Amino acid sequence: MTTHYGARPTMKDVAAHAGVGLKTVSRVVNGESGVTPATAARVTAAIGALGFRRNDGARTLRTGRTAGVALLLEDIADPFSSTLSRAVEDVARGHGSLLFAGSSGENPLRERELALAFCARRVDGLLVVPAGEDHRYLLPELAAGIPVVFVDRPARQIDADAVLSDNAGGAREGVEHLIRHGHRRIAFLGDLPHIHTTAERLRGYREAMAAARLPVDEAWIASGPTDAAAVTTAVDRLTSGPAPVTALFTANNRITFGALQRLPALVARPALVGFDDLELAALLSPGLTVIAQDPAGLGRAAADLLFRRLDGYDGPPQRVVLPTRLISRGSGESAPAVL
Amino acid sequence: MTTHYGARPTMKDVAAHAGVGLKTVSRVVNGESGVTPATAARVTAAIGALGFRRNDGARTLRTGRTAGVALLLEDIADPFSSTLSRAVEDVARGHGSLLFAGSSGENPLRERELALAFCARRVDGLLVVPAGEDHRYLLPELAAGIPVVFVDRPARQIDADAVLSDNAGGAREGVEHLIRHGHRRIAFLGDLPHIHTTAERLRGYREAMAAARLPVDEAWIASGPTDAAAVTTAVDRLTSGPAPVTALFTANNRITFGALQRLPALVARPALVGFDDLELAALLSPGLTVIAQDPAGLGRAAADLLFRRLDGYDGPPQRVVLPTRLISRGSGESAPAVL
């Protein structure tokens, strides 16, 4: 090892060390044909001796392809996001591509900042679980040929590829399930109302209630922050008073989690169906009934679409919708405590 | 927008459009001083008109700093990994750095492949949850001044920074807890034995047993694959026969998860303490007693150390050990069913 601390050998150094031209080193490094075994051996030896590693940044500058894609999530620490992320990584790997990951934290400014930083790195493509309300800032990138696929929520103000869950259909199925078990007073607990998935799931809730000709008291709809304290407050309000609800539909995993924490403290435990599965759901008593999404499927479908675009597919923006799945485990099958 | 599909405007294009020199554009883009407001305005207008975005790859080539760090995990979909990842991301963000993430899948070849790919991108630094047995392949990178910090497990065959949990101490505390509640026949269920954390946790188990002068039957130690089927088999074997164990110490979250699935099927439910916390642990019946690690703390400490190195700190390789925490919730406090 003759490298100095902080200095990396370049192809030029390798060429000098091996006594060949720069282009010959390039050929060996890239496995191109047309180099005699003897020459190649000299180059290989020099590479080893100097600890040379090609600078892919320089390569990118010349070839234009980064071999990297970026994934923008709400929060990588959330199980939904991390499962999706892993699926994307696996697809990217199959295409020889590395993954940049960033968490927007549901902050539109941060989303934009991250997306543009990735674009400045000239990633080959972008996968975005959007937080923002306006994605026109991506127009120059799209015009420059960087494909962008939206995941979980569609783009706003621009027409772009999107891979989504059947949010309305899933919520409808969940609420129908509660109705089928005798519930008529059913609460909807959702995330912030402007979020696309919240709106869609609420739509599914309303559709199910309407289809069963059940009136909806607007007081049954709690859409807001999803921290434990907020959910506790909402659960307490909904399950108390003269005419409490007998069932809860919790519209995402954080809300379900919050509600589960609170339920044991209640006198009459309401039935519960949650949107999104939780890992230990089957081990609770009662088991947790959910509308399960397929985060890995979303990630795969989105990444597949992105790489098809990178391979030249040039059709109009697509919208892919993946089905959800009802999993009955007990919490959603109890009859109303009060009739 | 006058950009053509697939073509990105460069500083040269902006300069021509604004009727200024290249360097003036560079100054405006980078917010350097010494440009009249009028000139700056012309440049800014040209940037907007052309949809120009600086190519950070080209910038990197000249400056040598990538403003990106890489994080190599076992599996980003695992809650431990994803929480750690988010903490690293937050620290990186504070330093203006983006994050590359990759999952090695506990495969040494894949780890090496990913690490070298990140190095070829000339990331500023590397954070590694190692899967491999020999990290000498990183020597040229370290020599070139790329700092590498190992997380959760130390490097092998090289001397490098490492941020670890107190695995032996945590396991010892968990097993002592079971002993304190009357258990004498305690099983250890671990991951593959060659993994550093497995070995350390087993060491803690043996220390606790020895300190209490309890004999250890080697048949009580099951170290191997952590899939549900393997864990089920192990649990069944350990809890049956003429002299079953009365308590289980499950040495990571996947094993705890597998054991929890199986316990309801057993006649006599053994006590259980798991290493790593699970999200719904408090809602199970009985609640799950665990030795909790601090994955976010590990990520933060490792990232802090990495950025200190990037800021010039040049001390000898450090080893940081973070404490674990016993959380009693019920499953670890039941007395032996059989005495």
Next chain:
DNA sequence: CTGAAAGCGCTTACAG
């Protein structure tokens, strides 16, 4: 089979 020249899009040093 081999290599010298030009250029990718920036920044660094320098000169006006």
Next chain:
DNA sequence: CTGAAAGCGCTTACAG
């Protein structure tokens, strides 16, 4: 305050 030249480490297109 402004810009022309050189160069970062590679690959592309050519020539021998």
